[in-house]
Amino acid sequence: MNSPISRRINIAIDGPAGAGKSTVARLVAGALHYIYIDTGAMYRALTLRALEAGLTADDIERVSLLAERLDISLLPGPEGQRVFADGEDVGSRIRSLVVNRNVSHFAKIERVRSRMAALQRTMAQQKGVVMDGRDIGTHVLPDAELKIFLTASSRVRAERRYSELGENPGVTLEQLERDIAQRDRIDQEREIAPLLRASDARLVDSSGRTAEQVADEIVQWGLAIARTILAEEK
Ligand code: DC
Numbered sequence: 001m002n003s004p005i006s007r008r009i010n011i012a013i014d015g016p017a018g019a020g021k022s023t024v025a026r027l028v029a030g031a032l033h034y035i036y037i038d039t040g041a042m043y044r045a046l047t048l049r050a051l052e053a054g055l056t057a058d059d060i061e062r063v064s065l066l067a068e069r070l071d072i073s074l075l076p077g078p079e080g081q082r083v084f085a086d087g088e089d090v091g092s093r094i095r096s097l098v099v100n101r102n103v104s105h106f107a108k109i110e111r112v113r114s115r116m117a118a119l120q121r122t123m124a125q126q127k128g129v130v131m132d133g134r135d136i137g138t139h140v141l142p143d144a145e146l147k148i149f150l151t152a153s154s155r156v157r158a159e160r161r162y163s164e165l166g167e168n169p170g171v172t173l174e175q176l177e178r179d180i181a182q183r184d185r186i187d188q189e190r191e192i193a194p195l196l197r198a199s200d201a202r203l204v205d206s207s208g209r210t211a212e213q214v215a216d217e218i219v220q221w222g223l224a225i226a227r228t229i230l231a232e233e234k
Helices: 021-032 039-054 061-069 097-106 110-124 137-138 152-164 171-191 212-234
Strands: 011-014 036-039 070-076 080-085 130-133 146-151 201-203
Touching: 011 061, 011 137, 011 212, 021 080, 021 130, 036 039, 036 070, 036 080, 036 110, 039 061, 039 070, 039 097, 039 110, 061 110, 061 146, 080 212, 097 146, 097 171, 110 130, 110 137, 130 137, 130 152, 137 146, 146 212, 152 171, 201 212
Parallel strands: 011 130, 011 146, 036 130, 146 201
Antiparallel strands: 070 080
C-alpha cells in the first residue's frame, strides 16, 4: 500500500534505551505505510552471535570480521519486526539480559558501526523508512527529512524495560534502572557516533504520554513535511 502522501520521506528517531522509540516508530511506520527499521536489533543480533561464538567486546578483530560477514535481515512479522541472523530467526533471544548487558560494548567497535551504518543506509535508499537508533539523525541518515530525539525519565524507561522481561525478570527494577543509566553512559561517551541529539532534531519527551499520542504528533509532522516538499517540487 502507498503512503497517504505520494512524496515519501525518511524519519529518524533517536534516543536512549526505553524511551519508547521502537513502539512509536512502529506506529508511525504503520500510519504512513512506511518500513520500520529497528537498528538496535541489528546490534543485538551481532552481540548474540558474538557471545555464542565465545567472543568478548575486546576481541575487536574477530568481532569486526563476524559483523562484516554476518547476514542480518529485518522482516515485518505478525508481532512487529522479525530479526534474522544468517537466516535464523533470533528475535526472541536478542532481548535477553545477557545481550542487554553486553550490546553497548560491542556497539562501540568501529568496524561494527560502519558495517551496520552501511546496511542501514542501503535499507533507507528508497525513502519511506522510519529508522530508530542512537546515531540515525546524526550519522546514518543526516539528510533525513524529519528527525526526532525521543526521551523519557530514567525511571519510566526502566519500568518499560522491566515489563518487557516477562514473569521472571531475573533482575529488580532498581538494578534495571542502574543498567540503563550505565548503558546510556556508554552510548553517550563512545568515540564513534555517540548518542547525541542532532541540532535539527525535534525533542520529544514521552514520560506521561502514550505511544499513540507521541506517534500521532510525529505522523502529523511527517505529513506536513512531505506536503511541503511535494509542493516545492511542483
Ligand atoms: O535500542 P536498543 O536498546 O535495542 O539498542 C541496543 C544497543 O545498541 C544500545 O545500547 C546501543 C546500541 N545501538 C547503537 O549503538 N546505535 C544504534 N543506531 C542502535 C543501537
